[in-house]
Amino acid sequence: MTDLEWDTLVLGAGVLGCATAYHVMRSDPDRRVLLLDRNPRPAQGNTRRSVALFRDLFTSSTNQALASSTIALFDHVEGELGHNLGLKRFGYYWMMDPGKLDDLRPVLEDLERHGSDLEIHDRSDVRALLGEHIELDPVPPLDRGPLGSVAGAVMARNAGTLSPSRLAGWFEMEFRALGGRVEYGFTVDRLVPESVRGNGFRVWEDGRVAAVEGASGRLRAREFVVAAGAMTPSLLDPLGVDSHVKPRTRQAFGLVGEGATALHERNGFPGGHLPVMVLPSAGVYLKPVGSQRMLLAGCADDLGRPFGLDEDPQPEAEFLRDQIRPVVEGYLPGMKGAEVKVSWAGQYHSNTIDGNPYVFKESNLTVVAGASGSGIMKSDAIGRVAAAVHLDQRSTELFDGHRMNVADLGIKGRKVAPEALII
Amino acid sequence: MTDLEWDTLVLGAGVLGCATAYHVMRSDPDRRVLLLDRNPRPAQGNTRRSVALFRDLFTSSTNQALASSTIALFDHVEGELGHNLGLKRFGYYWMMDPGKLDDLRPVLEDLERHGSDLEIHDRSDVRALLGEHIELDPVPPLDRGPLGSVAGAVMARNAGTLSPSRLAGWFEMEFRALGGRVEYGFTVDRLVPESVRGNGFRVWEDGRVAAVEGASGRLRAREFVVAAGAMTPSLLDPLGVDSHVKPRTRQAFGLVGEGATALHERNGFPGGHLPVMVLPSAGVYLKPVGSQRMLLAGCADDLGRPFGLDEDPQPEAEFLRDQIRPVVEGYLPGMKGAEVKVSWAGQYHSNTIDGNPYVFKESNLTVVAGASGSGIMKSDAIGRVAAAVHLDQRSTELFDGHRMNVADLGIKGRKVAPEALII
Structure with a gap:
């Protein structure tokens, strides 16, 4: 498999990686997408360690839209598709x-x-x-x-708990049903810049990432999605890409x-x-x-x-x-x-600046970060925004029909209100 | 000296620390201010390693105001006060x-x-x-x-070079002339949170920093200014304060x-x-x-x-x-x-978000960061903004009379245009 070049390599099968991989496949079914994680199955990193709450109560209207559309999807998946997410709406x-x-x-x-x-x-x-x-x-x-x-x-009232691993598992199952591939047990040590002599990017070009490298070898792709949660800065700092999260x-x-x-x-x-x-x-x-x-x-x-x-x-x-x-x-x-x-x-x-997620593209890297502890409850919407950013679309439709300009969650042209309700 | 509690302890005698210390003393002459650095004299860290250019050409009007007022001060110091800064205005x-x-x-x-x-x-x-x-x-x-x-x-044309160490030296000399004290050769290992049992801040209080600690001992102060340049994240990450710079x-x-x-x-x-x-x-x-x-x-x-x-x-x-x-x-x-x-x-x-400096206060810490390679040419103005933030003033007057709302450079309520002219 290491000789194959993928169209998109998604790093991290936590809930945001699974949701993004699913929505990339949904939007572009012919794409060869590989979802990668070091654990043996999805949602075994910090997604599993979450307290797993959800709510649509946010002061940022962006956060409200992300959460309320995602909660609507929870109801759809459990109520209409019959996939048990362990939803409890206790407020x-x-x-x-x-x-x-x-x-x-x-x-x-x-x-x-x-x-x-x-x-x-x-x-x-x-x-x-x-x-x-x-x-x-x-x-x-x-x-x-x-x-x-x-x-x-x-x-x-539109708040409660659910099982993050069942939710991530649902996204991953749907991703695979659409033809997406997964590779588990692959620990990414670094993102490898495209370079002739191995001295990093050439400064006068648009630097690109060529592959990911780990003990199991190299995997090449045209484009990358980094949805690695707390590990994101460790992966991006060596490339000089600021993920803006801690x-x-x-x-x-x-x-x-x-x-x-x-x-x-x-x-x-x-x-x-x-x-x-x-x-x-x-x-x-x-x-x-x-x-x-x-x-x-x-x-x-x-x-x-x-x-x-x-x-x-x-x-x-x-x-x-x-x-x-x-x-x-x-x-x-x-x-x-x-x-x-x-x-x-x-x-x-x-993300200590405004408490809204970051989704941005730098060269051929799409970065999904800064969920600040409310990523699960916004996962479907963040996945849609990330897929749109990844596929160079300007806006996306959330599950409840709300349209969102994806640049609102980016770095340049960011347009979000600071969130006052963070725990 | 370690038993004394200072009013303000300024960490870092680079050009921004020296400028801030000077303007804090100017604004509040009775304050007991100590400027601290690990080197034996000012401007011996990255200030000395700068290529030492200046210009007033920026696309952000905030950056323009910071630079042009600081350049006006350069002319004043060299032309009217007769202190040689090594100014060369070659454009x-x-x-x-x-x-x-x-x-x-x-x-x-x-x-x-x-x-x-x-x-x-x-x-x-x-x-x-x-x-x-x-x-x-x-x-x-x-x-x-x-x-x-x-x-x-x-x-x-309003651009050229000057000697950063002479400039920092001038700020430091003026700071001492106003009664400011310096302690060189003091390496700060960490900022010490105020705490009863040593377990960090109490989460239900407004956490405060009590002291700085190094091999030479502890220095206590009521308030702190962190102007430590590239070392800023290493000093602030252990406190959970995001400096937003890399x-x-x-x-x-x-x-x-x-x-x-x-x-x-x-x-x-x-x-x-x-x-x-x-x-x-x-x-x-x-x-x-x-x-x-x-x-x-x-x-x-x-x-x-x-x-x-x-x-x-x-x-x-x-x-x-x-x-x-x-x-x-x-x-x-x-x-x-x-x-x-x-x-x-x-x-x-x-600061990879907008290329303007960050000056903000978190509890009793004033953070001066993100000069992004143009700190020397904005040093006087950044020092004035930092002194105002430190002293809880809402605005400050720059050397050329321009008034600036200091919250514009903060985190909450930040109001700057992204800078397109960064090298």
Whole structure:
């Protein structure tokens, strides 16, 4: 196979690589496309380590369009095609302190007017919904650092969880059904520039990538898609292509105990089920895992947590103890003493400028990056944009019929609003 | 000294650190400011390795304002204050291929109308100026890769060279005259987050940096300015602060011989002296060093040259042979056989998004970055913007009286036009 030159080589069979490969094949069925991953099957990297939430609640209209069309596809795949994605639409309950709620109220009211399935709650609504479980004015847990008061919340209903590996598996299956090929167990060590004497590109030409190289050999292609998640900067820095993202580790801790059980058993939630709760400080969130009466806790942990690629990130007990527990226990005192039933870590790749994805083409490289922890819930739409960029199309139609100018997500001519709702 | 807490600690006594330190002291004379560098005196890092050109020719009006006000300061320092900066105003002669000239003509004509000291030349003007030295339609040097034809050129007169170390030295001297303190020979290993148990920032607080740490000890301060050039990402990545720049090596080769001598001796240049010549392909440029009849050649060498910090970058003979010589000899055949009299390498830190500097504040860190190889010629203005950002002022007055909103150069609310004239 190493002698064959492919039309398109897609690097990374995470959810974005699978979605992009599928949409490239859909748009150009005669294309010889190879999807490559170092793991033995799709979605075994950081896609698998995601907390796997979805929502259509974003302040950037680009992010809204990407997410809501992708969620519509989830419903289609599970409801009409009968492929089980493990969809659970339990909603998000995003609590905010007074400053954040004031800042976002105009945007949220605008979203509500334009038909987003959300409710804006004030303090008394939060009290009514969560009862004595919630502490609206938590006491600082230690000697320093106040926790913001709960001023209100947004209940977003078009939100919940699904199985990222089933979703990626669906994209990959459809890609193969259209004639796409896969090669797993191939670790890419580097992208090989086209060159006569091996001294990189010639500066006076448009440099091109000729092949990928790994221990298993070289694979040549005319065009490349890099959808390698947290590994993207390591692959592109040697070529002098700036991916504009930084890898960062995030951790998840599954907490069980009386407090978690009581929250799961509480009645009266709009969706009939405990929603994801986002607490007002540091983007600490709790995802319900009903079958185990568990709450999966994580947080945005931005400033102060290092950037850097880690191929085997591990959860840290001190991070739970010093960073997450004080916030969880401040707002939900019943969670004191909760036990850790499961924990893991994974890497995100963050675009810290505006929190919208990057999709751009540099020479014969299409780069799909910067999903910033919301790539799964936007995967179908990002895959469509990436396929269009890859095939030099100016716009693409999302699953719900929305048309998007693909340059909006590029570097030159980028046109997105900064995202205020990132966790 | 390690027990003292400073008001402001400026990391890096390159030209941007010195300029920022000076303007912080100017704006707030009672402030206790310490300027820190690992070298024994200012401007001994990449500032010293610069090719040291200046120009006010930029397509971004922000870059124009930063450069033209800084050049006005150069004239003031040398002409009125009598401090020798080694200023030589020999101009830039920026040759372009048809595509680039067509793209830029509206911007250039606009600049001309608004009083920029430039002339737009067509092909015959280039021929008249450079005579038989220039090949307007060069033959591709090898089997691949065309060199663009010379369609015309821009002669920018408010441009030339100066001594970066004298300039940085002037800023540093003025900074000390105002009461600023310096500590040289201090290598910063890391920025130390304020923390109770040493586990980084608390996520629910506004994380702050408490100190810098190196082999010589810790230095505490209330606020920090990071003006560390190519080292900026290495200092900020561990804190999870994205500096949005990438370090990259650039090389300079001093070429001498009959061709270089003949160009130096040619008459009729608008400024009475051979200008910097920028060739139409790959941003290859030649800076005249009249005293040695030398042409210093370098190039933009973007795609295909790796990003990465290199504390002792070295020039590569193959880079000259395979990348620079074919372009130089294609346009200036008389340069064939030129000998290398001197060569060196230095690192730039590039903002590949829009080619304008970044100045932003994250918690108690002010970050000055992304000068992309034109930091020296914008140093005074960038220092003023950085001082204003550092002191929480919304705007600043540049040396020539131009007022600038400092948020224009920040991350949130950034408002700059992409720069098309980068080499």
